[in-house]
Amino acid sequence: MFTIARFTFYEALHNRLFSMILTGLICILGLTEFIGELAITEAAQTQSILMGSGLRIFAVSAIGLFVITSMAREFDDKGFEILMSLPMSRYSYYLGKFMGFSMLALVIVIAAGLLLSLYSPFSFVFPWLLSLICELLIVISLSLLCMFTFTNITVAFMAVISFYFISRSMHTIQLISNSPILESDSFSQEFINYFIDAIAFVLPELHIFTQSSWLAYGVNISDIVPVLVQTIIYLLLLIAAGLFDLYRKNF
């Protein structure tokens, strides 16, 4: 399991992912400095909020794409089948992959933390980083699940991105659907409301994760606890679902 984790991490080192991430972070830093020049007041707060928001999307996209393309390459190179032919349980393979990708996520989060520390006190940055790693772990397990299920890069990435943005905006979607301007008891409206509520039940509450306002104003521990609990529950669900698909795979 640890060997697979190590080699997954090495793969990221070898295919220039880190140089791409470094370039991306430098671009975000440059953009943040530029925005700082524009702000008349609260420059540091504005910079930390905008940088946090940019880093969040950047980290999610980079990790999601890397997991999916890395798994696709492993399928295409038949490396996956070779590993499956070894006397190794499937859950060891899955958890090894998950740990390897998580190490990569940790590196990205630490790099993001270093950048954010330029504009925000560490006591504000730390909970944000903690929440970001939780979010990235969910994205990693989701990407693994989608790749095992669809085995197609485009479909898997579209599914991950759609899932991510719907999870983040579900709170607002519910507000709009539950409070329409036109009061109507029509069946279609009620059906849509129930449908949206039902979807919300099975999605993680990503809207409470990694809020950029934490970088400017701090956050209470009571806001972090639900993030941690939601991460544990959802990770368990996604990992179990991913393993379910992996166990059913035939070669």
Add this chain to the structure above:
Amino acid sequence: MHFFQQAFSDKERPVKVVPKWLILILTLAFFTQLGWHAQRPAAIAIATQLPEPPSMALLQAVSLDESAAFSRILMFWLQAFDNQPGISLPFNELDYNTITAWLERCLQLDKKAQYPLLAASRLYTQVPDEKKQRIMLEFVHKKFFEDPSSRWPWLTHAVFVAKHRLKDLELALSYARSLRIHATAEHVPTWAKQMELFILEDLDDVEGAKILLGGLLESGAIKDQNEIKFLKQRLGVR
């Protein structure tokens, strides 16, 4: 998962090969997620935190040049501030100057959109606060001049609100006059162009109404003989 996998691949083994402990964890995690979500507080919109809108340049940049779509998204977002289950008058808690600023941004993003004007004339005028109603009516009146031929319906509603809710006939008259003078396109119905006539009548300014009717007849704005007869009878013109 089973469904999707069948749709995309036929390489799968039966469910019985999946270890029991995994199915147990999967089931447990699924129901824990449902339970967790059920005990979380319901989504509630907060009416008091409507911020000032950002600049147009920023909004256009954020919209990625999809300004019409972004205008609609902004309108939906603005709606979420107003509609809160269990709160009877959420509009009252909002700063109407900020709302008009947001509505203006939505219109700037999509100049052909009618949604912001509908919201201004029919939705935000529902508050029992005369000052706030007047702010919205003024907004509708101001925006009407930018495109009278398509925005006239909202000003006709403003006439109605000014006359029946605010009981301010002078205000209603000024809006109706704007309609007659500026909404001159052929597709604008004559009843909209004639609103000034009836407001003048309500103001007991029958002479003014007669002069206006004469002007309308002379200009050929009213062509239907029955309509001409009805209007003359109403004002006592022979």
